[in-house]
Amino acid sequence: METVLRVVVVYVIVWACFRVVGKRELTQMTPFELVTLLFIPQLFSRAITRQDYSMTNAIIGTTTLFALVFITSTLSYRFPRFRAVLEAQPTVLVTRGQFHRHFLDRERITADDVFSAMHKAGIADLRDVEWAILEGDGKIAIVPRPPRDDGRGGLLAD
């Protein structure tokens, strides 16, 4: 019974924190936030709890974590310089059908990765890509080239 009550209390607190902090933390996870969420419980739980398994300690830890998430997301939103430090910036991988090899190497993105993103965007040919951008959340965004009229009633890409 006590375990049930404890789980209910933790569940309600976590739910309330998510409701307070907002939707952004649920949908737009940057790699930094993802790594933080995945690794902290595994690696640091004992260091954080220090064998203190009290509900008080759990509530303090949870509220501290959520307060930090809210503070960093607010600072990131309010101050672009802070955002530039905290979050990854977009990187252009392809411009008008041409790979930027330097950026691919630096980000360790293969041509296969770019083509996979192209296929998901419904594009088969690299020449039909205006820009391929590695976004801050790790996803590759594909901007297709605008179709051009070849003067014969058809549409051609360069």
Add this chain to the structure above:
Amino acid sequence: MLAAHRVDDGPPEAPKSDGRLSLTAKQVVGLPLLAAVPLLALLGVFGERAATAVARSNAVEVTVTYPARFRYRQVQPLRVAVRNTSANTLDTVLVSFDTAYIARFSSVRFDPAVTSAFVVPVSHLAAGASGLVSVELWGEQYGRHGGRIVVTARGDSLSVPISTFVFP
């Protein structure tokens, strides 16, 4: 900052905008509460704290150092120091712990050991000498637990009230 990641003919940047903090009603209520817990914790509100109580009779001075608050399943010491303030040796001083208080904790260890239900004798206390009784308390039941420590020497009794709060 962006230049290192961008090319000259890259996609247009998002327009600059002044990000202003805007809170919903839930956030106006919830965020101060959310911030209050770690702030109070930093101020030590949810931490361990020891308290000291001192009582005197004609024969002895008793100093009790006890945990005023600590957390569930943590171990804290309770110490009773008895000093003989009389001019004569005290053969036996009895230090009695409130059963109701002790029963609120688990794995309670007494040093020296108890002779009967939570009574510890301190023997042959010379004039001016001190004896120490140590107890380890393991917080098992949360909430406020009150009790008394009674020290009896030469027919005189001293009662020291103590109170411990165990956080859940």
